[in-house]
Amino acid sequence: MALVSAKVMLDKAYQNGYAVGQFNINNLEWTKAVLQTAQELNSPVILGVSEGAAKYMTGFKVVADMVKAMVETLGITVPVALHLDHGTYEGSLKAIEAGFSSIMFDGSHYPIDENIKLTKELVAKTKKLGISLEAEVGAIGGEEDGVIGGGEVADPLECKMINDLGVDFLAAGIGNIHGKYPANWAGLNFEVLSAVNEISGDTPLVLHGGTGIPTEMIQKAIGMGVSKINVNTECQLVFAAAVRKYIEEGKDLVGKGFDPRKLLAPGCQAIKDSVKEKMEIFGSINKG
Ligand SMILES: [Zn+2]
Numbered sequence: 001m002a003l004v005s006a007k008v009m010l011d012k013a014y015q016n017g018y019a020v021g022q023f024n025i026n027n028l029e030w031t032k033a034v035l036q037t038a039q040e041l042n043s044p045v046i047l048g049v050s051e052g053a054a055k056y057m058t059g060f061k062v063v064a065d066m067v068k069a070m071v072e073t074l075g076i077t078v079p080v081a082l083h084l085d086h087g088t089y090e091g092s093l094k095a096i097e098a099g100f101s102s103i104m105f106d107g108s109h110y111p112i113d114e115n116i117k118l119t120k121e122l123v124a125k126t127k128k129l130g131i132s133l134e135a136e137v138g139a140i141g142g143e144e145d146g147v148i149g150g151g152e153v154a155d156p157l158e159c160k161m162i163n164d165l166g167v168d169f170l171a172a173g174i175g176n177i178h179g180k181y182p183a184n185w186a187g188l189n190f191e192v193l194s195a196v197n198e199i200s201g202d203t204p205l206v207l208h209g210g211t212g213i214p215t216e217m218i219q220k221a222i223g224m225g226v227s228k229i230n231v232n233t234e235c236q237l238v239f240a241a242a243v244r245k246y247i248e249e250g251k252d253l254v255g256k257g258f259d260p261r262k263l264l265a266p267g268c269q270a271i272k273d274s275v276k277e278k279m280e281i282f283g284s285i286n287k288g
Pocket of ligand 1: 086178208209230
């Protein structure tokens with residue numbers, strides 16, 4: 001199956017009260033683990049790629065071509081969207097050109113007028129090409145590729161202004177944080193989520209920073225219009241822990257245990273287990 005825009009899968013999720021996971025990929029192993037799990041569980045999936053990860057993989061074109069080829073060679077039949085995560089305006093144009101099927105333009109650090117102007121331009125471009133567009137209002141806390149936010153919550157009126165430009169789905173800060181959550185975290189702000197969902201009509205909402213939010217909060221948010229949940233840090237943590245265990249047990253020193261295909265296998269399995277757990281919580285299994 002060719003890559004698809006994320007609009008149809010997220011509209012369907014919004015209408016039916018579940019969420020589709022965006023799992024960020026970093027390399028071939030990550031991509032393979034996420035795709036295989038989605039197929040095994042018959043779940044739609046969004047592969048997220050930050051500009052930093054794309055640069056690491058030597059460019060948007062390499063990523064797009066690898067993902068397309070892997071979808072074909074693995075015989076993946078569930079819907080797969082390849083999504084730019086937290087794109088700049090220039091990065092968005094480059095990812096579109098390389099063949100990404102979905103874009104997040106993050107203009108949240110600009111004054112609202114500038115965010116509106118640039119988002120509007122990208123709405124026009126992506127609509128013409130059948131590519132889905134996510135926009136963001138208000139900084140989300142934590143750090144992602146050097147972009148730091150203070151855990152702010154979005155202004156619902158600004159959300160309406162961005163939503164009304166015709167974006168396909170909307171990320172709004174509701175007290176969520178990228179990376180690990182601090183012990184004294186106040187939790188998600190459901191009052192703001194409710195106001196944003198109310199004011200933005202049928203637009204699916206996006207929850208960033210999906211690592212470490214308690215399951216009950218995640219599911220409550222899904223019931224209030226959150227249809228896309230971004231997971232990045234979690235897969236990194238479980239991958240690192242599994243590879244660390246393999247090495248600490250000295251398995252790389254036994255026979256051909258140093259073979260990267262063996263060395264990285266426990267990490268890949270850990271990603272698969274984690275993706276499966278998230279898909280169960282999000283309710284996307286058998287929605288492919
Ligand atoms: Zn994010």
